[in-house]
Amino acid sequence: MSKQLTNLRARETEHFVMLEDLGRGFAHRVRNYLGIMSGTVQLCLSNYKMESEFEEQLKIVDQNVQDMLKSIEDFLGFARIPEMALQPLNPGEVLDGILKPLDAKLRSQKIMLKKKFDSALPQFKGIRR
Amino acid sequence: MIEDAFQQLLQNSIDAMPQGGELSISVEFDNTRDVISVRIADSGPVSPKRI
Numbered sequence: 001m002s003k004q005l006t007n008l009r010a011r012e013t014e015h016f017v018m019l020e021d022l023g024r025g026f027a028h029r030v031r032n033y034l035g036i037m038s039g040t041v042q043l044c045l046s047n048y049k050m051e052s053e054f055e056e057q058l059k060i061v062d063q064n065v066q067d068m069l070k071s072i073e074d075f076l077g078f079a080r081i082p083e084m085a086l087q088p089l090n091p092g093e094v095l096d097g098i099l100k101p102l103d104a105k106l107r108s109q110k111i112m113l114k115k116k117f118d119s120a121l122p123q124f125k126g127i128r129r
Numbered sequence: 130m131i132e133d134a135f136q137q138l139l140q141n142s143i144d145a146m147p148q149g150g151e152l153s154i155s156v157e158f159d160n161t162r163d164v165i166s167v168r169i170a171d172s173g174p175v176s177p178k179r180i
Contacts, residue, residue, distance in 0.1 A: 002140050091156050091165055098136045099154075102143065110149035117156045124165060126131050 024079050031072045038065045088123040138169050145173030 041062045045055065099113070106113055142152050150172035157166045 002137070002144055006137065091167065094132055095135060095154060095156065095167070098132055098139060102139060105143055106152065109143065109147060111143060111146050112149075112151045114151060114153040115155075116153070118158050121156060121158050121165065 020079055024076065027072050027075050027079070031069060031076075034065050034069050034072070038062055038069070041065070084127050086125040087128055089126045089128065090123055091121050092117045094126070135167070135169075142169060142171035142173060145171055 041058050044050075045058055045062070050058075095115075095117070099115075105111075139152070139154075146152070152171045153169075155166075155168045157168075158164075159166065
């Protein structure tokens with residue numbers, strides 16, 4: 001049962017990684033198109049004379065494009081994979097942290113837990129969950 | 130991650146003892162080799178030698 005659950009979790013993780021890659025690729029493409037739109041609008045505004053009403057309309061278009069670009073930059077910043085930083089961990093604390101949520105199950109199944117941790121365990125470097 | 134590995138080992142031990150039993154965890158530090166050893170043992174049924 002736990003093996004099936006592990007497989008399911010692995011598939012879910014894989015699915016989310018693929019979805020994230022697709023989302024990031026899509027955001028990059030949209031950003032490129034918006035960049036072209038904004039550049040073209042700004043080129044028109046600076047190089048061509050036009051009626052003030054049309055000029056205002058183009059400025060509104062450019063403002064909307066800039067807002068959208070900002071949202072896409074925010075998304076890409078969020079979607080960027082964070083660097084995994086190793087930090088000092090205490091082996092006893094790590095194991096106690098894992099055991100705590102299992103406590104109820106141990107009691108309900110009448111499993112006796114015996115712990116024997118050395119008193120002076122050194123820290124090791126790992127990634128905190 | 131190392132926590133996931135330990136969690137899976139402990140979960141497997143619990144699953145192997147639905148009628149109760151004993152789960153022991155020991156952590157030792159060997160300063161001559163600079164090694165931390167974690168031992169997880171349960172009183173559940175052993176795996177057959179041939180599967």
